[in-house]
Every structure is written in structure tokens, then in C-alpha cells.
Amino acid sequence: MRNVVFVAPFFLATTIRFLESVLSLENVRVGLVSQDPINKLPGNLRGRLAADWRVADALDANHLVPAVQGLATKMGGVERLVGALEELQVPLAQVRERLRIPGLSVEAAQNFRDKSRMKTVLQENGLPCAKHALARSADEARKLIDDLGFPVIAKPPDGAGARGTYRLEDANAFQEFVHHFPISERRPVLFEEFIQGEEHSFDSVMVDGQPV
Numbered sequence: 001m002r003n004v005v006f007v008a009p010f011f012l013a014t015t016i017r018f019l020e021s022v023l024s025l026e027n028v029r030v031g032l033v034s035q036d037p038i039n040k041l042p043g044n045l046r047g048r049l050a051a052d053w054r055v056a057d058a059l060d061a062n063h064l065v066p067a068v069q070g071l072a073t074k075m076g077g078v079e080r081l082v083g084a085l086e087e088l089q090v091p092l093a094q095v096r097e098r099l100r101i102p103g104l105s106v107e108a109a110q111n112f113r114d115k116s117r118m119k120t121v122l123q124e125n126g127l128p129c130a131k132h133a134l135a136r137s138a139d140e141a142r143k144l145i146d147d148l149g150f151p152v153i154a155k156p157p158d159g160a161g162a163r164g165t166y167r168l169e170d171a172n173a174f175q176e177f178v179h180h181f182p183i184s185e186r187r188p189v190l191f192e193e194f195i196q197g198e199e200h201s202f203d204s205v206m207v208d209g210q211p212v
Contacts, residue, residue, distance in 0.1 A: 003050070003075045005031045005068055007083035007092060009058035011040050018084040023048045031071040031078070034058055050075050059087055061094040068095055086160040089113060116157045116190050132192040136185050138178045144191050145174065153192040154181075167194065 006022050008015045011034065023030050029050040032038075035058045038046060046052075051074040053067040072078040081101050083092050093109040096102070111121050119129040131148055134157060135141035145152050145168075154177055155165040168174050183189050204211045 001027050001029055002079050003029050003031065003072075003077055004080040004082060005033060005071050005078050007033045007058055007064065007081070007088055009035055009083075009085065009088070011036045015084055016042070016045070020045060022082065029075060031075050033064060033067045033071070059091055061091040061098070064091060064095045065098055068099060068101075072099075086113065087158075114157050115155065115159065130192045130195050132190060134188050134190050135183055136188045138183050141174070141178070141183055141189065141191060148191060148193045151194040153194055155190050155192070157188060157190045 004022060004025075006019055008019055019030075019032070022028065023045060030048070032041075032049050032052040033055060034041075034052070035055050037054065038052050051071050053071050055063040055067050057063045068078055068081060078099070078101060081092055081096055081099075081103060083089070089104065089109040090106065090113050093104050093106040096104070097106055110117060112118050116132060116134040119132050123129050130153075133144045133148075135144055150171075151167050151169045152174075153165065154168055156163075159165060166177060168177055181187070181189070206212070
């Protein structure tokens with residue numbers, strides 16, 4: 001029997017569906033970490049958990065480490081640590097690294113969470129990407145846009161989906177953007193050239209670096 005800890009910061013409908021799938025796996029005991037009270041979870045799922053642990057901030061590795069350690073004591077060890085939210089992937093990797101739990105590494109998690117870094121990695125491996133650059137000030141952004149040209153796409157480097165993504169048509173739109181979202185070292189913005197075309201997506205499952 002394998003002990004798995006699932007981290008669900010909030011009991012969102014999508015997260016609950018992922019948790020239900022993990023609970024349905026054969027030969028798996030599931031522990032749960034969340035910042036939501038356990039009574040918010042449907043009763044039919046609560047009864048299938050081996051253990052649970054509540055934290056103040058389930059997106060912070062420093063909060064997750066003692067929670068996972070506590071569940072390991074209750075369950076007799078933890079062999080896997082998983083979660084569905086994209087925003088969780090770096091802190092989960094940090095916890096795995098500290099507690100020596102197998103799984104996605106910090107470097108790999110950062111390579112897809114930081115979209116500027118992701119595009120650089122893809123380009124280095126022969127996959128074409130839109131021209132892009134990370135700006136840490138409004139002046140730096142203006143110089144980048146001089147090269148990219150309008151319209152330009154502005155987004156947070158650690159965004160998920162299309163949240164926080166804007167198409168800036170001209171200099172006036174840029175000024176309005178930086179007024180509402182000041183650019184700084186702590187809050188850099190990724191700028192990309194705007195490309196028109198068909199959009200496609202694909203998913204894959206990898207085991208030991210090989211698609212299955």
C-alpha cells in the first residue's frame with residue numbers, strides 16, 4: 001500500500017474531482033493537506049481519507065513541510081506528494097526536495113511556472129516561440145516594446161491560464177497598463193510579440209522521461 005499526500009489549498013469543484021480520482025486508485029492510502037476546514041469536504045470523501053492536516057497557507061512550502069511530516073507520522077511515511085493547482089507545483093517540489101520524496105524537481109517546476117524561463121528552455125531545445133523578454137521597470141519595458149512592436153502581449157511570468165494577460169495595442173494602452181500594474185523587480189512583466197494563427201494544444205504523461 002502506497003501512502004500519498006494530496007494538497008488542496010481550497011476545496012474547489014475541480015480540485016475535489018482530482019482528489020476523488022486519487023482516492024479511487026488501487027493500493028493507495030491518501031492523506032490530505034488543506035487550509036479549508038475538513039467539514040467543507042463532502043462526507044463521502046472525508047470517510048475515505050487516511051488522515052488530514054489543516055494549514056494556514058497551503059501555497060507556502062514552509063507551512064507544507066510540517067504538515068507532510070505530521071501526516072507521515074500518522075500514516076507511517078509518505079511516498080508521493082501531489083496537487084492539482086499550477087500555483088502549487090513549485091512549493092510541492094520544494095517540499096519533496098526537503099523531505100526527499102520522489103517526484104517533480106524544483107528546477108522542472110520552475111521551468112514551466114516561470115513563463116519567460118519556459119520559453120527560453122523550449123527555444124534551447126529547438127521549439128520556436130514568440131519573441132519575448134522580461135521587464136523589471138517601465139523604462140526597460142518601453143525599450144523591449146520598441147523591439148517587439150505593437151500590439152504586444154503583457155502577462156505575469158508566473159501566470160496560469162490567461163489570468164492577468166493583456167493585449168496592448170499602442171503606447172496609450174501601455175501607459176494605462178503600467179499605471180494599474182506598476183512594473184518592478186518584485187513584480188516583473190513578461191512581454192511577447194503578438195502572433196496571429198491557429199492555436200493547438202496537447203497533453204502527455206511522462207514516466208522516467210518517456211511518454212506513455
